[in-house]
Amino acid sequence: MNSISTEAPIRVRIAPSPTGDPHVGTAYIGLLNYIYARQRGGQFILRIEDTDRTRFVSTSEEMIFDSLRWLGLNWDEGPDVGGPFGPYRQSERTEIYREHADILLKNGTAYRCFCTAEELDDIRKQQLAAKLPPRYPGTCRRLTPEQIDANIAAGKSYTIRLAIPPHGNDLSSSTTFRDELRGSITFEHGNVDDQVLMKSDGYPTYHLANVVDDHLMQITDVIRAEEWISSTPKHVLLYKAFGWQVPRFWHMPLLRNIDKSKISKRKNPVSLIYYRDSGYLPPAIINFLGLMGGGMPSDFAGGDGVIEKFTLDEMVANFVFTDIRVGGPVFDLAKLKWLNGEYLRKLSPEDFFLAIRERVFGDDYLRQISALMQNRIETLTQFGDMTGFFFSDNVLPPQDTWVPKKRTPEDTLAFAQDQLAAIEAADWNHDALDASLRKLGEEKQWSVKENFMLLRAILTGSTMSPPLLESMIVFGKARSLDRVRRFLEAQKKLANQKK
RNA sequence: GGCGUUAUGGUGUAACUGGUUAACACGUCGCCCUCUCAAGGCGAAGAGUCCGGGUUCGAGCCCCGGUAACGCUACCA
Numbered sequence: 389m390n391s392i393s394t395e396a397p398i399r400v401r402i403a404p405s406p407t408g409d410p411h412v413g414t415a416y417i418g419l420l421n422y423i424y425a426r427q428r429g430g431q432f433i434l435r436i437e438d439t440d441r442t443r444f445v446s447t448s449e450e451m452i453f454d455s456l457r458w459l460g461l462n463w464d465e466g467p468d469v470g471g472p473f474g475p476y477r478q479s480e481r482t483e484i485y486r487e488h489a490d491i492l493l494k495n496g497t498a499y500r501c502f503c504t505a506e507e508l509d510d511i512r513k514q515q516l517a518a519k520l521p522p523r524y525p526g527t528c529r530r531l532t533p534e535q536i537d538a539n540i541a542a543g544k545s546y547t548i549r550l551a552i553p554p555h556g557n558d559l560s561s562s563t564t565f566r567d568e569l570r571g572s573i574t575f576e577h578g579n580v581d582d583q584v585l586m587k588s589d590g591y592p593t594y595h596l597a598n599v600v601d602d603h604l605m606q607i608t609d610v611i612r613a614e615e616w617i618s619s620t621p622k623h624v625l626l627y628k629a630f631g632w633q634v635p636r637f638w639h640m641p642l643l644r645n646i647d648k649s650k651i652s653k654r655k656n657p658v659s660l661i662y663y664r665d666s667g668y669l670p671p672a673i674i675n676f677l678g679l680m681g682g683g684m685p686s687d688f689a690g691g692d693g694v695i696e697k698f699t700l701d702e703m704v705a706n707f708v709f710t711d712i713r714v715g716g717p718v719f720d721l722a723k724l725k726w727l728n729g730e731y732l733r734k735l736s737p738e739d740f741f742l743a744i745r746e747r748v749f750g751d752d753y754l755r756q757i758s759a760l761m762q763n764r765i766e767t768l769t770q771f772g773d774m775t776g777f778f779f780s781d782n783v784l785p786p787q788d789t790w791v792p793k794k795r796t797p798e799d800t801l802a803f804a805q806d807q808l809a810a811i812e813a814a815d816w817n818h819d820a821l822d823a824s825l826r827k828l829g830e831e832k833q834w835s836v837k838e839n840f841m842l843l844r845a846i847l848t849g850s851t852m853s854p855p856l857l858e859s860m861i862v863f864g865k866a867r868s869l870d871r872v873r874r875f876l877e878a879q880k881k882l883a884n885q886k887k
Numbered sequence: 888g889g890c891g892u893u894a895u896g897g898u899g900u901a902a903c904u905g906g907u908u909a910a911c912a913c914g915u916c917g918c919c920c921u922c923u924c925a926a927g928g929c930g931a932a933g934a935g936u937c938c939g940g941g942u943u944c945g946a947g948c949c950c951c952g953g954u955a956a957c958g959c960u961a962c963c964a
Contacts, residue, residue, distance in 0.1 A: 405964050440963055505962065512961085521889040522960065547962050570892075579890050579960090587962040594964050618891055618959035639892085646898085648956060679899060679912090686901045686911065696900085696912050713893095713900080716957065720898045723913045733926075 398430025400609050402463075403437045403598065406448035409659035409866065410455040412719070413613065413643055413651060416677045419703075420640055421611050422461045426704045430608070434466035435601060436477045439591045455660035459670045460700055465605075473605040478597050485592040488600050488630070489548045489585055496556050497629035498585055500546040501528040502539045524549070524582045548586040550595070550622060550629070552577050558628070563621040568638045569714055575621040583622045595619060599626040602635060611638040614714070615650070638709065641681045644716045651719050653869075662866035666781070667747050672728040674700050680717040683707045697730060748779055756862040760854035774853055778863060783849030783871070784878055790845040792838040800842060801879055803834055807843055808872045816865045818857050846875045 400421045404414045425432035465471025492498035512522040553560045564574040585596040617639050627634045645655040690698040777783045791800050806828055814824035829839040844856045860868050
């Protein structure tokens, strides 16, 4: 297998998908790529992988840019800064993927598949029921040129699939690649499915777009999360089908929840927006992420002599990639908080004041809150009476304020869980939230009053507050969701203690 | 179910090419300081390295076999 030349100028990339809030995992992989490039005088590229139009969120891309910049992970090429290998947004490169899919069609390493989603679904269900691994049966792989032409003439839509060997040009029965952290990994081709490369909507899947772009953008090192290991053989086969050199692969450990599952918003705040809005400092987040998986000398102490405390620059100078350990590290908020406190205390009094003024008492934030308060108070100093929850993190309501008169605590908690799902799925504006909550109330037979009052108690810690929905909008989605989650978690803990 | 990866105190990491009572950081607990809470100082508890074999004078490090967790198993990334 021909691999990338060791002399090639280093080029790495992160490729987030704009499907929601910028994720802490993106920051982690971004940090690693950034360090790798800076250590080697290479280029760090940001590419937006927006090929899934069903999950596309229009505000997401801008949030990704903002939060990565906020963390100080600046990229050399990207959709917003340009560069010689653009465009850097995959939705603007569809023509390129189409041309490349054609190449594969012509050289026999890919084929058109006319199976419908329903057919495939049925087959998968049957296979699963028979305890067989779900696999594309290769129906369309055996189509004759005449049948294909007939299907096309009939206007049938199709996808393009990668033909996993053995086939005409390639009789190999397995693919082996090197993972720089784990050594060589082999997959038997019998275990690799004929991956869809081009969807019927004309957009490529991750696999095609990623390989084509990485090649065209001359990426030398693919540093990505561990979840991609299983699809790497497909990628290697794609490079081979095009006759291209394979990059180096570095699969990084997956950040975990406390229960060791892959980090998720169900169990952890994962949105970078949350961390920013909650008053975490970029150097603390960077430092903490740098502790995940190792790589820094374990006894490293930064400028003020605190062990395990270091800056981005110190990471560039001292981080050793081959020292990364591959067991998935638990993302432990307690340690992040400790670090954040460390950085907060080291701020000059003036900088600390400035930080408070910007984050906690920012004009924008205060203006919105004061708008909610103007006709609710009679002296200015009453302002604080109803707005404490906007500025405090610790707002657990006592049980007699959150359990409605005719409900049990258990029912109430269950309903709160539903509320969380409802507001999570809703667009963050008054009408959408209102509709979503009211709909839930109707389904579960909760009155609007009970419904809103419960959420108010959870979010504000009180039964008295400015209008709920308006308050939530000002308070922000990331923090609101986290507050409800933490409430539920705290109640669960309490319930367990009673047992 | 199949395939792949991983496995050191509660959490994150150490332990040179196998070599004294497995180290550090966070967290927890206690004490000091103190009007309170932090911060700071001092101290403690907590793992015998997933389990079972093997090699060796000696294994967390090597070999074999299990187990568990996690990931993938989509016209999502």
